[in-house]
Amino acid sequence: MVDGLESTLLADTSEMVQRGMPTPLSEENPTLFDYKQEVEEHGYPLLSGDRDLNRSSLVAEAAIVTRTSERSTFNRLATAEGLRNVHERSLFALYTGSITSRTAAALVKQTQGIPRATARQIEAILLPTAATASDASMALRIKRARERLHPEAASDRRSRAETGRSLMWWPEPDGMAVLQAYLPAEDVLSIYNTVSMHSNLLASSEEQRPLGQLRADVFRDSLIEGWPGQHAKKQPPFVGLTIPALQLLTDPERGTANLEGYGPIPIGAALLLAARAPTLRAILTDPWTGSVLDLGRKRYKPSKALRDFLRVRDEHCRFPGCRRAPESSEFDHIEDWAAGGVTSTQNAQLLCKRHQIYKHVLGWRAVHLGNGSLQWRTPHGVTELELPDGLLYPRALGPEPTPIQAMLPGTSIDAQAKRLLCWDETAEIPGIPDTGPEPRDGDG
Template sequence: MLADTSEMVQRGMPTPLSEENPTLFDYKREIEEHGYPVSGADQDLNRSSFVAEAAMATRTSERSTFNRLAVAQGLRYVHERSLFALYTGKITGRTAATLVKQTRGIPRATAQQIEASLLPTATTASDAAMALRIKRARDRLHPQPVADRRSRAEMGRSLLWWPEEDGMAVLQAYLPAEDVLTIFNTVSTHANLLLSSEQKRPLGQLRADVFRDSLIDGWPGQPRRKPALFVGLTIPALELLTNPERGIANLEGYGPIPLGVAMKLAVKAPALKPILTDPWTGSILDLGRKRYKPSKALRDFLRVRDEHCRFPGCRRPPALSEFDHIDEWSRGGETSVHNAQLLCKRHQIYKHVLGWQVVHLGNGSLQWRTPHGVTQLELPDGLLYPRPLNPDSPPIQLMLPGVSIDAPTRRLLGWDETDNIPGFPEPPAGPEEVP
């Protein structure tokens, strides 16, 4: 279904949204209309847009959906025998995915030759054994020299990270194998030197600590480096005052961390900037159309409110995102908090070239709509209790449950006795008081 649907999109077949708005997919518009030197008919651009739609519909990441689509198309158009074997339950989904991944980028005939030679074995072998067999067959039959493939693979060097539970995260480096082994062996050598005198930390923790200390504090025996830079640390003052032991702060790009850890990081901060938030909902409160470029205050506001690109599922940090007018400036949109969001370059192109639509619903909440009519609500990470978007308002939650304010207290506070104060129940009916 993924492969066939992607093919339909590539062919430009009509959709309910395109029939509703015939000019939405008018790819003959001039570049100046959207300001990007790309065409809405670009095949790779439409493929990536479809991946984003499919990811939104299945509530998965774009990377995961792209991999699923690649496997689907590989089975659909190249490895039809494996597709049938998977359908009948003779091979596993992991082996099928490995076959597609390992034969990507080689001639179709060679890919099918590898499939034909290994498919009988795949009906009984484990996934790990099949992964090794497929890799060896690929290296043996690949038409390009291994040196050329290595040079191309080196172009994909990268350093990635992803969050884990309880304030932890994983760092992943994609480097040539000899470099990875050199780094690991160097760290292990220093960790083993510390192991004999260590009482509490096992070898795994020692390796992690040596790796961390060498990058942040400097290698042992070398001049101490300047403290590392920490950015985007939000400490809620209300929790700091009322519940410091169980309080939670927010680390930009990651999410919640213990308040005690945040306070240790804040000691190293060169400056602190107060930001007003709603203590009950967690939404960030405000800091016209007089200027196109946002002020520094507005940029700082978006950096704290949005934390990353606001396209559904995208986590590119503010440094890799840009200020975007939700309603375009050329069509009367203001440069204000209520008409602003952070978007990375790729998703700005989706919005301005491919017809993705977004509406600001208040409190930084956004409603996205894809070119084919799929909608999704995107909320700021720091919004604890988003306001309901349906017309039926929920019952008011009392700020002080079980507390009522009698008439003398109202007069003392300067409240009119006839006013209905939100968040407090009405005082019980009693005998009329004599002023």
């Protein structure tokens, strides 16, 4: 039921933003969303009232408010708009708690890109079953109905889907991660069967590793070291690694190093990786907070040293929630150069191209607060504190908060009021003096 209400809120908010409803920030600066002026100044190839750009900016704001990733919020918004604009009956079923949000999301996802009449036909057929069937069963039923009623040929849909090929990864606990490839089904099966064949050959010998580990090791070795029989091995690509010297000396068993783009890994694993590094770089960090202070480089030009500094301090795009690598990000002046901003560590950050557009065109603002910490403000006034990943113990960045005052200072609560509130007459209320006179019997 809550998911149904959230879907309505997300979809309606998106529509309001697309209609260009005024916000406090836009009223404060009427030229803020003047795309023509901004395009001429910054050179970004944008169209006036770009719907996709406004939509992505709204997704970023909603992700900040809900503390979720932009990808997750984008999917939730897509589901919300599908329910609000196409599958109203499913939305009302969510309101009443008759179906699950997972089934509703599967219905929207499977009916995207097909005529509205066909999408509603699938909904009408399956909605009664969704009240009692499991999510897994409904996902399969929706998929089959889509294939049966889809007006477009399967070959045409396949050709369009192939343009979305991608390779992704995400971190897992204890120094591990997952690699995911989105490819045609026959390619995935070919890769898997090839890896399985080599793994089965190893498993037939005196190999002690389980088959699952063998598949993972063969897959890893084939990409990094090369298939067996290949003599020419390429140098592995650059991997950023920070090993704290104090932890290495004092507690090597429990200490951790920082793998760029991932986070903490055991020092032992870091040392094995560092043993193959062609060069090492000295980095000075604050031993208590972990913040990067300086780089041990003296032979490079300042611009090169500053880029190296940002790569180590920021590790990725500094927009809230964005994890694009330094190779996909660019140097950005926090305070624009044209507005008097200087080129320094206190006025620099890494930003990917999309989030540079947010900052320079859509009115997102960033302020450096020290130690590499940034305060971001969205076009609609939402603020978010973005800290560097390596900052272990951030110091307070603002003044001490004002002590909370009593709700009703100076007010006394007599025994009769306590009885009406079901309060223990002998209990003391913190912050409120209990000096009022006790009422006599018969007093109103």
